[in-house]
Amino acid sequence: MKMHEATPEERKQFYSEEWNKRELPDFILHTLSLREFGFDLDGTGPSHRYNQFMTVEKLMEYLQNRAPYSVFASVALYDQPSMRKGWLKSELAFDIDAKDLPLKSCGCTSGKVCERCIDEARRIAIEFADTMRTDLGLHNIVFSYSGRGFHIRVTDDTIMTLEQTERTQVVEYVTGGVIPTDVTMALGYSQVFRERLARTFKGLDEQRLSKARGLRKSIIQKLLAEKERALEAIRRGKLNELSTLGGLGPKTFRQFLDFLVRLNSECTDGKVTIDTKRILRLPSSLHSGVSMKCMLVRDMERFKLEDALPKFVSERES
Ligand SMILES: [Zn+2]
Incomplete structure (x- = not known):
């Protein structure tokens, strides 16, 4: 599978014809107006931050008009997301990026990914979630495919108010990142x-x-x-x-x-997990660097990369 960068026209096509608000996960839909949204409009980085959307229709309008290169939403909920003020709580997030895995059996060079290392990232994400379920008693755990790996988000009430030091302990425990x-x-x-x-x-x-x-x-x-x-x-x-x-x-x-x-x-980026103000790629949005959809994954065992291919990619190849 070749992973090409999406052109501005393809981004436009994706957001006007294919993007669907029904692909937004409930945990985001139900807290939409409390989140900070960030955008990378042209591929130079997520420099458009401090955005707030009161309704999903407003978000859709923005996406269709701007056809951004990347779309992000905060793991945090705020009273005033457009000022990043009045922090209420944050999901606990793990970013398992295939391009950054310390050990890969595929031989991809640094910064590259292939189906094999994405599958290795998938296995690690499943492992981490299992540990959080069995050892830490957490239950509201969702996965998303990020375009080059996987995000795990935990939305249990007990975890969302944790401070950075406690989040550090969770990530160390789950990854085996410290000698007990x-x-x-x-x-x-x-x-x-x-x-x-x-x-x-x-x-x-x-x-x-x-x-x-x-x-x-x-x-x-x-x-x-x-x-x-x-x-x-x-x-x-x-x-x-x-x-x-x-x-x-x-x-x-x-x-x-x-x-x-x-x-x-190094199996996950610990900085993401401890940062309570982090923005993460929005499930349903396009990862333009690889022309794949960032999407909620309900069944990690059955996830296939083809599920994340936008329509314009199959049209491009036909
Ligand atoms: Zn690889």
Whole structure:
């Protein structure tokens, strides 16, 4: 599948013929006038901010007249969105962008995406949401396809009033992005931490491991030769066995863990999650850089990229 940039004419066609207010998710429709809208009108960046729409018809009129390059809405609700004042609450959002994944099996160069890494982003998004459901007791979780990856938004009341420090803790927990300090306790590392660590370690090869500070080539080769046993040790939380398998001293072991944890945290852009005033691409809008629709995904297991293709793309190809 080729991903071309949309022309101004195609954007115009999309917003006048194809954009439909019914594709706006309810959680946005029901809070429309409390959100700040941002626009990138020509592909140079979202510089038109502080917009407020009292009705969906007004939004539609704007979209049809301006045919923007990109459309964004705040995760926050405000008393005065056009001044970004009177903050009420914010969704908790995760941005899992295939172009920025730390480990990809496809070989896409930085900044590029393909069907395979978008699928890897999809798996990670499902994982994160599962953890939030089972471990954090959150239930109002929605997914959207962003054009190059996925957004998760959590709208549970308990989460929407969290401050930045608490949001940081959530993102660290969900991604396995920090080494838990409770490692000395009898129970060992949390299951989510072990799973994230195992997923990352599984995706590493010699070249990638050579980027870890302090890991000599002989250690890397030992670890990779014993990869299955090492993975098993991680899954059981027996990280000391990992040191034995690779012959790692305490300092090198710590550096190795730091390396894995950093990769874990890079699966999502943590800045998005902790920023309570962030704007995110509006589901239903066009991602003009790749000519795909940003859209709500009701069933992540069944999502296919073809679902997100606007009509003008099939016309372009026929
Ligand atoms: Zn790729």
